[in-house]
Amino acid sequence: MTGMNAPDPLLERIADAPGMGRGCRRLVVLLTQLGDFDSMEYAQALVPALPQLDQAGIQLLAIAIGDPKGADRFCAFTGFPVERLQVEPNANLHQALGLSPGLQAPGGAWPSLLLMCAGIGSPGTLAEVLRGYTGDRTAPQRFGDDEVISTGVLPAIPAGLFRRAGGGGFQRPFELATVRLRNMNEVLRHWGTYVPDDRFITQRGGTFLLDADDSLLYVYRDRGILGFSETMNRPLAFLDPWMADAG
Numbered sequence: 001m002t003g004m005n006a007p008d009p010l011l012e013r014i015a016d017a018p019g020m021g022r023g024c025r026r027l028v029v030l031l032t033q034l035g036d037f038d039s040m041e042y043a044q045a046l047v048p049a050l051p052q053l054d055q056a057g058i059q060l061l062a063i064a065i066g067d068p069k070g071a072d073r074f075c076a077f078t079g080f081p082v083e084r085l086q087v088e089p090n091a092n093l094h095q096a097l098g099l100s101p102g103l104q105a106p107g108g109a110w111p112s113l114l115l116m117c118a119g120i121g122s123p124g125t126l127a128e129v130l131r132g133y134t135g136d137r138t139a140p141q142r143f144g145d146d147e148v149i150s151t152g153v154l155p156a157i158p159a160g161l162f163r164r165a166g167g168g169g170f171q172r173p174f175e176l177a178t179v180r181l182r183n184m185n186e187v188l189r190h191w192g193t194y195v196p197d198d199r200f201i202t203q204r205g206g207t208f209l210l211d212a213d214d215s216l217l218y219v220y221r222d223r224g225i226l227g228f229s230e231t232m233n234r235p236l237a238f239l240d241p242w243m244a245d246a247g
Helices: 008-014 037-055 068-078 092-096 109-117 125-134 160-166 175-189 237-246
Strands: 025-033 058-065 085-088 206-210 216-221
Touching: 008 025, 008 092, 025 037, 037 058, 037 068, 037 175, 037 237, 068 085, 085 092, 125 175, 206 237, 216 237
Parallel strands: 025 058, 058 085
Antiparallel strands: 025 206, 206 216
16 A cells, blocks of 8 residues: 555556556556566466456456567466456566666676576575475465376376375475476477567566556565565465455
């Protein structure tokens, strides 16, 4: 809860988007490149919450760096509704909103990205990678016991193995890492579709929750890879106060 008005560049950008005008609460998610881990995981967290967002009267719009072809594939893979995703060809909007450009190391975007993946200039990344392998009892279970998981890299496995190895009702060891392996395989196999311009691969994203009068109820600016939420164990926890209003 900030009490400040939403940034003018954001209001100008969403002014013509269907359902995103004044008079209702709006969640605007600035994703990174469509092929970024964070974009994939954020979309996958939002999809199950769409009915609750609708019930709470919160309109959703995601804006990512990419092109329409990439957006179509992204939505087909994640299940994110294509009508709620728009794309930008560059990071101009992100930078106008004060979002971190990521590490800017000598040599350009790729050396910078590799250093960020190693945790340099990317706070929280290594701890979040580790959480994907060790599990997290404060996070929800990622796979139903009856699912068969195909990552495209390893042989298909029954999700029930996670229950046998670690129990149920929470994120088990290697469960989130398996989600990320599946996402990574999808992106690498279709890299040119997801990332048509790699100059912006270090750019980070942000989250803006607007009230009906354009004031900001919540804002978060991501600073590192795998840091798209303040609470990665429950990425949408920031919405709890306003979801409760709908109950």
